[in-house]
Amino acid sequence: MYSSSANVSERQAAPPSLAISTVIFALRPSETSGRPTLWLPLVRRIREPFKGLWALPGGPLTHSESLQDAASRNLRETTGLAPSYLEQLYAFGGLHRSPTQRVVSIVYWALVQPTEAALADVSENVRWFRADRLGDLAFDHNAIVDYALWRLRNKLAYGSVAYHLLGEYFTLAQVREVYEAVLDRELDPANFRRQLRSTPEIEETDHFLQGGKHRPPRLYRFTGRPGLDPDNRSTL
Amino acid sequence: MYSSSANVSERQAAPPSLAISTVIFALRPSETSGRPTLWLPLVRRIREPFKGLWALPGGPLTHSESLQDAASRNLRETTGLAPSYLEQLYAFGGLHRSPTQRVVSIVYWALVQPTEAALADVSENVRWFRADRLGDLAFDHNAIVDYALWRLRNKLAYGSVAYHLLGEYFTLAQVREVYEAVLDRELDPANFRRQLRSTPEIEETDHFLQGGKHRPPRLYRFTGRPGLDPDNRSTL
DNA sequence: TTAGTTTTGGTCACGATGACCATAACTAAA
């Protein structure tokens, strides 16, 4: 995907190549505490440059698909996942991102629900990592993940994006755990509850989560629509 | 720039071409009311497609420059302007943006100060338009400008971007006029003043604006730095 | 029956905000 058989002079003349990558977030229980934590899938590079290192899923842009379609396809092909949320993150085009070739990467970020994430393909060259323990990645992918995390935290604090990391029905405590995992700080249950109950996009249901160890919490559902990206504006 | 001499089959095989465009905002006094208003420069297309229509300044990405450098150069070449603020807006990659060729445009948006804007080149093929009276533009550039306006309003309400549309020294009323022009609603002078005086990035000076018709207002200056784009993170 | 934990509802002080009033300070006209 990033490789080329052209020689140096031909590369100088050729336009920068265009690639699509995606940062995919999902919640998984921590091995230690069991509390939900942010994870993301990476693929191992099987060619130079950075052969053997882990990298974001990505690939070239096919001629017949839009940017968002390319990101969605890429996500499906590498991990078998269908995202519940997909948004463009940034176009990275620094001159020395790849040592062998000038590459401009248009990066998307996605959220997948835990039921989906459980079905994700895992193989020798595809593995999930905790978002806060990635190690050194190929290219500038560490900086890209950092920026994606920054965006996720922003969207979480401001917008209504947490529900795309959960199933259709959820308890308020589950939403709170998402916030606590992403923002990395504890939130007061009563105050958090008050805020969510004042947002019209959160709908109370008549069902309760059974089987817990304590008082059964009420189940809620999210009735809002995603934001207003240029890609998604046609549907409004 | 968007043209190609390749035939249909060659275009199918070729990768999508990559272009940089910029949405450039500046304040100019309205012809009618004299109050500051948002304007932006457009260039007339001299080739098909959309020959004769107005379009955003743009061009191809040179091999030896970063995305931001390309946007900056493009801005300078078409309008002679140096921006005081420059940020990536979005990568537009719909399949049918151009009828003759698949083009992916990475769009930046910029703010220029009024002293700069007064020096801007104007010619037969470069003209300034009021942002709210553009008419039909080439390609999907109307949608791009709409999105840029949305971003500008967001950054204005949240971040500290208004000062890049003003000179080094400004009165609080001038800042308020920027907000009123961009957000298109009147703001209470006393309340607006209270807010600005509570932001540490606004510094009071010992000078006053002379020559007005009424009580001379105090001059302030902005001491903050722009945000934290991926492009600008290295400088932090 | 009791202890332990979570869910849920409530109070309170505080800061930010919008609506509104009043005075200060300057220009321009009378």
Next chain:
DNA sequence: TTTAGTTATGGTCATCGTGACCAAAACTAA
């Protein structure tokens, strides 16, 4: 020189959202 007009500036007041905190309700497990 006086006066009217306009902006700049300072202030009050009610309201709302928020964080800190308390307490009862509801369920499980011992």
